[in-house]
């Protein structure tokens with residue numbers, strides 16, 4: 001069995017720790033090349049002790065110096081680097097076979113794209129990177145021969161439900177629709193009025209999934225489903241009208257593909273991200289993920305309902321951004337990141353998140369997303385516009 005070397009970008013996060021759990025179950029298959037974090041130096045130290053990576057990366061030099069000292073004291077040979085350049089280096093390093101892209105938000109774009117351009121197997125959890133740079137990203141996957149495996153449970157499910165070689169448009173394979181399931185988040189069924197009083201802790205308390213705070217808020221506003229809709233369009237060559245969001249509160253069906261002969265193929269499992277992570281690591285083989293087997297008798301029933309886009313306008317905003325094309329999805333993403341941060345800091349109400357996103361969208365011209373510079377500039381301008389709006393409140 002060939003040993004694969006893996007870089008985990010965002011190792012200290014929810015996806016990062018689940019990835020290390022799966023990797024740790026298969027020492028005969030995988031070695032950790034690099035682990036990265038933003039500021040979580042103590043959790044990263046614990047991970048270095050356990051997984052002995054060749055390289056560890058933190059954002060600030062001060063934190064990197066601290067980690068260097070601790071590792072030297074423990075007699076570990078891990079090299080410690082700091083800064084954004086170092087993220088790119090560990091993503092494209094020659095000795096690396098696979099990269100888990102699990103940094104949250106736009107910060108993950110450059111290292112994820114670097115892994116793609118280096119032709120790696122890229123396990124894509126960082127949906128924001130693809131939302132921002134869709135056409136450019138997918139073009140780079142093709143041109144550099146990267147293997148892109150979706151880790152978002154919905155996209156991973158659809159990937160499993162489609163024919164192995166599914167590029168070139170859904171129609172070619174008799175697929176009529178992608179059914180993207182959504183739990184509906186913690187506030188399913190709530191009125192707009194009640195949503196106005198939601199607190200950050202309530203928003204981060206997801207009924208089925210345990211996730212980082214940003215994606216938890218996105219799940220509560222349904223922006224997560226909107227970002228996933230855009231992600232699905234790029235990953236599977238789908239038009240927005242070919243992706244239907246289906247609220248399925250049990251989160252047992254992770255998504256489905258409908259075919260022209262009437263078949264609907266679904267992927268089911270317990271809501272545990274280690275399943276798509278293990279799939280992405282081992283594809284086309286299967287490995288143990290440490291996930292409990294699905295007990296259908298305990299699940300007992302599966303419910304489905306349409307999403308309430310009046311109470312949760314983020315889904316519509318995302319669909320409109322995808323239809324507008326160009327830099328519109330990057331603007332949507334940047335405005336949402338600023339809004340979620342402000343909400344988590346107690347500076348913005350829950351229902352003001354979509355208001356802020358809509359306001360920034362209205363103020364931002366859409367340009368063709370011809371190159372990375374244009375996309376990054378749209379991101380910066382949208383953040384500026386969002387901060388200006390916040391300052392006026």
Ligand SMILES: NC(=O)c1ccc[n+]([C@@H]2O[C@H](COP(=O)([O-])OP(=O)(O)OC[C@H]3O[C@@H](n4cnc5c(N)ncnc54)[C@H](OP(=O)(O)O)[C@@H]3O)[C@@H](O)[C@H]2O)c1
Nearest residue numbers: 010012013014015037038039040103104107125126211212
């Ligand atoms: N959690 C899930 O179940 C789930 C499911 C599907 C998709 N995803 C996607 O996976 C990605 C990660 O989600 P998560 O829930 O694992 O997030 P998370 O728990 O917040 O972890 C984020 C990771 O990224 C690092 N990070 C944050 N800001 C950074 C920056 N500016 N530069 C470099 N690194 C940075 C964090 O380091 P520190 O610890 O030092 O802050 C941490 O390691 C997101 O794009 C999310 O949408 C997550």
